[in-house]
Amino acid sequence: MRKHDLEESYEQRPRRTRRARFDDEPEPTRGGRLTEAEKVRLARLREDAYTEIAIPDGADRWSTWGDAEQGPQPRPDWVITELAAVDTELGVLKTGKEADVHLVRRNLPGTEGTVLAAKRYRSGEHRLFHRDAGYLEGRRMRRSREMRAMESRSSFGRNLIAEQWAVAEFGALSRLWSVGAPVPYPVQRDGTELLLEFLGDGETAAPRLAQVRPEPDQLRELWFQTSAMLELLASQGLAHGDLSAYNLLVHRGQIMVIDLPQVVDIVANPGGLEFLARDVRNIAAWFHSRGLPEQLTAVTELIEELREIAGLR
Numbered sequence: 001m002r003k004h005d006l007e008e009s010y011e012q013r014p015r016r017t018r019r020a021r022f023d024d025e026p027e028p029t030r031g032g033r034l035t036e037a038e039k040v041r042l043a044r045l046r047e048d049a050y051t052e053i054a055i056p057d058g059a060d061r062w063s064t065w066g067d068a069e070q071g072p073q074p075r076p077d078w079v080i081t082e083l084a085a086v087d088t089e090l091g092v093l094k095t096g097k098e099a100d101v102h103l104v105r106r107n108l109p110g111t112e113g114t115v116l117a118a119k120r121y122r123s124g125e126h127r128l129f130h131r132d133a134g135y136l137e138g139r140r141m142r143r144s145r146e147m148r149a150m151e152s153r154s155s156f157g158r159n160l161i162a163e164q165w166a167v168a169e170f171g172a173l174s175r176l177w178s179v180g181a182p183v184p185y186p187v188q189r190d191g192t193e194l195l196l197e198f199l200g201d202g203e204t205a206a207p208r209l210a211q212v213r214p215e216p217d218q219l220r221e222l223w224f225q226t227s228a229m230l231e232l233l234a235s236q237g238l239a240h241g242d243l244s245a246y247n248l249l250v251h252r253g254q255i256m257v258i259d260l261p262q263v264v265d266i267v268a269n270p271g272g273l274e275f276l277a278r279d280v281r282n283i284a285a286w287f288h289s290r291g292l293p294e295q296l297t298a299v300t301e302l303i304e305e306l307r308e309i310a311g312l313r
Helices: 003-012 036-050 132-136 144-152 155-178 216-235 272-289 299-309
Strands: 086-095 099-107 114-121 186-190 193-197 248-251 254-257
Touching (some): 272 299
Antiparallel strands (some): 086 099
8 A cells, every 4th residue: 555545544544532531430540550459449439439329427438348458356346347337538637758647437327436547558649658668678579570660660660569568567567466566456458548446535646756745754654665565576576667756656645656567577678677776766866855864765775685586686
């Protein structure tokens, strides 16, 4: 066929047009290839958007319990497992670079229900998690294609990293809660969303350690609780990885640990001991700034003790 005929044939082809989007159709939430779990979650959201069955109580969605990875047994009595339950958005608790935390009420229609913290990791929107290369040491995906995508930080790779953070935090919380660590109960994980026990009273969140001004006796007690928490993590071969007065809550007089996506396996991660030592120094520095004597924190001795507890001496 001559060039002129090819050009004429091309001009005569019907042009493909983009299908119009209806006002009530869900907008795409991220670009790039999606993980299989995220494809399932988005498909379920589309189905919910087209359903003709009204969600009761003015709620925002049906409970996602049946489709999620569920928290460890034995579950607290307040966990609602009925599939007829609904979730209602109550507002935003915290915004961050990698995730936002929302307040959600889950209840059976006509009942008060329970308030949960919904931590939602950003995926395609974020560019890099803070220092994620160091934290990801020691974690390996089975398929080399996924590892290459994560290393290249493609859209697909960033989605995988976001989901890996959610998986890591849910796994760490489940493990630590099961051994009695002061962490919120992990109710469920659905893709990149975690539903967690809400630490607070009513709809008011417990204050961060950085926000409290404890008296000397309470300051000492909070330090003893913090060092005991570090010992328990070390006994599991773990370090928090980013410990500070901003990811410890004081809930009814008790230290509670939050924000564990970057939890570090001290043995598998080549920099594990450095993360452990930094955790101790960072949190001890805050207690020193509030007047706790350095001889009481005994940072060097505590680091050595934690190494021994983790079996690394």
